[in-house]
Amino acid sequence: MTQARQSLTLSGLVALPAAERKAALAADAGHTVQLVYQAACHGLPEAQTTLGQMLLDGRGTPADGAAARRWFALAAQHGHAPAANMLGRCLERGWGGEPDMASAARLYRQGAETGLDWAQYNLANMLLRGRGLDRDVPQSWSWFLAAAEQGHAKSMNLVARFLEGGWLGQVDLSAAEAWYRRAADGGDFRAQYNLATLLVEQGRTGEALSWLDQAGVTGSEDFRRIAADQLLARTDPRLHAIGLRIASLCCERGNAEDYYRYGTALAAGPSPQPKLSRAWLRRAYEAGHSNAATALAGVEPAASADRPGLLRWTRRRHREPAP
Secondary structure, X not given: OOHHHHOOOHHHHHHOOHHHHHHHHHOHHHOOHHHHHHHHHHOOHXXXXXXXXXXXXOOOOOOOHHHHHHHHHHHHHOOOHHHHHHHHHHHHHOOOOOOOHHHHHHHHHHHHOOOOHHHHHHHHHHHHHOOOXXXXXXXXXXXXXXXXXXXXXXXXXXXXXXXXXXXXXXXXXXXXXXXXXXXXXXXXXXXXXXXXXXXXXXXXXXXXXXXXXXXXXXXXXXHHHHHHHHHHOOOOHHHHHHHHHHHHHHHHHOOHHHHHHHHHHHHOOOOOOHHHHHHHHHHHHHOOOOOHHHHHHHHXXXXXHHOOOHHHHHHOHHHOOOO
């Protein structure tokens, strides 16, 4: 931590240019909640937005979505585009109060017109889905493209989806692959998965495998579940194996449905693993999954034949192998 950062004060923040204030406030080690609060009360929109985000996330202070909304609103009134975007998120998602789709769309547009990529992305999504305003696919494309051209990875992925799916009437797989690849290189897990899927459909499965692995590691829980189901339905053993790995990652939170998915997948596919399947199906059963008992009965004979020591393992059932 630099000396300048250590000695950061309210008067020092006020004296900084806006861009430098934003950088100073973004560094956790360089400020305290008290300093951010003082700067927000002083009227600095960057501090008001930072405080709103801290309150929304519960970072350094108890979470308070309603208070976060108020601080975002104050900063947005000063024309601060990131605050308008975050207030829009609160209104769209119902964080800290009732949702208001029309107001969220208006705030996204306010931020988008200043050139803020995240606001452009959020506005484009609402236009694509007709949330809070009339559905307008061409206008959605324009905003996704504007954000993508600034390097916004999620928008790049959506631009590629437009091109791959012909959502504006023209399919361009070459351009779609290029946009997917840029977004995937930027770390967007959906783009990594979409690029891999496109490569598989073109018979380039070998190129797709590393992207699928990356998407499985970095993807959200909901995404992992969908990806696992799709890959486990594939007949190619390489894709099925990655599906198993992603399904195993889904088990980290201790969800009965995830245990059941993984357990049933282990019993099927190109290389069944009945003993390991039984371990995870028992976890699903003990966690209350309604279909686990039936699945266990189906796996039991194969598991018993597979490993003579299964009885000893069941006596140590609280030491099941990790996925």
